[in-house]
Amino acid sequence: MTLLSATLDRVKPSPTIAVTTLAQELKAAGRDVIGLGAGEPDFDTPENIKNAAKAAMDAGKTKYTAPDGMPELKQAICAKFARENGLTYQPNQISVGTGGKQILYNALMATLNPGDEVVIPAPYWVSYPDMVLLAGGEPVTVECGIDTGFKMTPAQLDAAITPKTKWLIFNSPSNPTGAGYTRDELKALTDVLMRHPHVWVMSDDMYEHLVFDDFEFFSPAQIEPGLYERTLTVNGVSKAYAMTGWRIGYGAGPKFLIDAMRKIQSQSTSNPCTVSQWAAVEALNGPQDFLAENAKVFQRRRDLVVSMLNAAEGIDCPTPEGAFYVYPSIAGCIGKTTPGGTVIEDDETFCKELLEATGVAVVFGAAFGVSPNFRVSYATSDEQLTTACERIQSFCAALS
Numbered sequence: 001m002t003l004l005s006a007t008l009d010r011v012k013p014s015p016t017i018a019v020t021t022l023a024q025e026l027k028a029a030g031r032d033v034i035g036l037g038a039g040e041p042d043f044d045t046p047e048n049i050k051n052a053a054k055a056a057m058d059a060g061k062t063k064y065t066a067p068d069g070m071p072e073l074k075q076a077i078c079a080k081f082a083r084e085n086g087l088t089y090q091p092n093q094i095s096v097g098t099g100g101k102q103i104l105y106n107a108l109m110a111t112l113n114p115g116d117e118v119v120i121p122a123p124y125w126v127s128y129p130d131m132v133l134l135a136g137g138e139p140v141t142v143e144c145g146i147d148t149g150f151k152m153t154p155a156q157l158d159a160a161i162t163p164k165t166k167w168l169i170f171n172s173p174s175n176p177t178g179a180g181y182t183r184d185e186l187k188a189l190t191d192v193l194m195r196h197p198h199v200w201v202m203s204d205d206m207y208e209h210l211v212f213d214d215f216e217f218f219s220p221a222q223i224e225p226g227l228y229e230r231t232l233t234v235n236g237v238s239k240a241y242a243m244t245g246w247r248i249g250y251g252a253g254p255k256f257l258i259d260a261m262r263k264i265q266s267q268s269t270s271n272p273c274t275v276s277q278w279a280a281v282e283a284l285n286g287p288q289d290f291l292a293e294n295a296k297v298f299q300r301r302r303d304l305v306v307s308m309l310n311a312a313e314g315i316d317c318p319t320p321e322g323a324f325y326v327y328p329s330i331a332g333c334i335g336k337t338t339p340g341g342t343v344i345e346d347d348e349t350f351c352k353e354l355l356e357a358t359g360v361a362v363v364f365g366a367a368f369g370v371s372p373n374f375r376v377s378y379a380t381s382d383e384q385l386t387t388a389c390e391r392i393q394s395f396c397a398a399l400s
Contacts, residue, residue: 010133014126015367016375019351023361033359034388036376039175041324043242043297045279046290052282053275065274067266068258069096069250073277076284077250080235084208085222087233089252095261096280098272100206100236100249102265105131107202107232107251108167110260112137116166121152122369123327125175125204129369137166141369146318146329150177150370154188161196168193170220171204173211176368176375177327178302178320180211183218190224201231206249209240209291211322212299229254239324240291241283246276298324301378301385308389309376312396324379327365330372336399344399347372357398358391 016037023035056062069077074091081087097103104127112118112135120128122141129139142160144152157168170189173180181189193199203220211217221231236249251261271277302319305326309317314332336344338357344350348364351374355361365373378385 007134011130014130016126016363019361019363022355026355026359026361031359033355033361034380034384034391035361036378036380036385036388037361037363039239039325039377039379040244041239041242041294041379042381043294045242045246046283046286048286049241049243049279049283052286053279056275056278061278062274065271065277067270068262069094069272070274070277073248073250073281073284076281077252080284081233081252085219085233087219087221087228087252090255092255093258094250094252095258095265096248096250096272096277097265098247098249098269099238100204100234100251101127101131102269103232103234103236103249103251103261104128104169104202104204105135106261106264107253107257108132108135108137109264110257111135111166111200115164117162117164118167118169119157119160119165119199120169120369121156121171123150123174123176123365123373124169124369125171126367128169138164140165143370145370146316149318150174150179150327151181151185152189154192157189157192158195161192161199163198165196165199167200167202169202169204171206173207173217173320173322174325175207175323176325176363177318178207178323178325180215180217180321180323183216183223186218186220186223190220190227193220194224194226197230199230201227203231203233205233205235206239207323208235210295210298210324212295212302213321215321217322232257237280237283240294242294243276243279243283246273246279248272248276248280298378301382302326304382305376305378305385305389308386309392312389312393314396314399315392324377326376326378327368327370327373328376330374333396333399334372339398339400347374350374354392354395358395360388360391360395 019037074094232253317328351364
């Protein structure tokens with residue numbers, strides 16, 4: 001008899017966290033490292049939000065709340081959905097968790113049985129397949145390449161659905177590519193879903209406010225009201241409000257699903273941090289003008305990184321619609337050799353050699369399900385991004 005569960009054999013640690021941790025360790029050892037692996041805004045949490053947290057502490061609002069969120073926050077979330085997405089929810093249709101990841105995980109744990117399938121477009125956020133596996137389901141990945149802008153087509157979705165399909169996990173704008181689906185593209189997908197009434201939709205809208213140019217964000221239940229009763233719409237305050245460490249995410253869906261998720265949370269973590277919940281109330285109810293200003297900064301950084309990476313030999317970097325990631329192809333570098341004699345056989349080798357030679361830490365594409373690519377998070381300063389991209393250009397130029 002072994003101590004560890006056999007379930008652990010089905011999953012692997014998060015590669016993005018591993019890259020960030022390695023970059024931090026190398027910095028601590030004195031290396032000149034630029035970490036472009038973490039999906040975390042470099043902006044500070046706005047003062048009004050921090051002040052709300054301080055006020056809550058001063059008022060003694062530090063006790064337990066309901067397992068899946070206090071009424072004040074659920075009301076703020078309902079108001080947000082009505083105001084920004086045209087979606088009407090009641091507080092008993094809202095679940096608040098310790099980050100969006102817990103909401104996704106709770107929903108999968110509450111619904112998946114052995115053999116149930118979950119359709120996941122690739123490139124995907126690294127945690128999606130492993131959460132499905134932990135919950136006993138089977139991830140069905142649909143590769144969406146650079147030729148379709150890293151977006152799933154209606155034909156691909158239709159072909160991936162089987163009688164065993166329980167969920168589609170949908171993420172727009174996307175981590176890792178930044179690709180965002182237009183209204184028409186999303187409507188074409190929801191039309192397919194309407195023909196398969198047994199398939200539920202898990203919509204990860206975490207990057208809703210980080211969109212650029214004239215792109216307009218839409219959520220599936222907003223586009224197709226017929227999907228309202230079988231959609232879990234997931235969001236949070238981490239990215240848009242620069243509150244990653246506060247750990248507040250939320251989801252909205254049918255009451256019976258939210259009840260099932262509450263049951264799991266009540267026996268696992270119970271309520272999210274109370275002080276963080278009060279901060280999230282202020283985030284959602286307070287001034288929103290800084291969101292557009294932050295998006296402008298990210299758009300400038302996107303344009304800088306796309307331009308400089310496309311100037312690197314062997315790299316093709318599409319321009320994404322949102323989030324703060326780019327997902328360049330290194331197809332032109334595969335098969336080349338570093339000055340030290342290492343052959344670039346795949347994107348993992350490329351990223352490993354890039355870090356060793358230049359101190360630039362990025363995440364290899366295989367972690368996200370589509371190769372040969374790598375992910376850059378441009379949620380850092382223009383100066384750091386410029387230096388990092390210059391190093392990538394030099395690294396690529398030295399390949400032969």
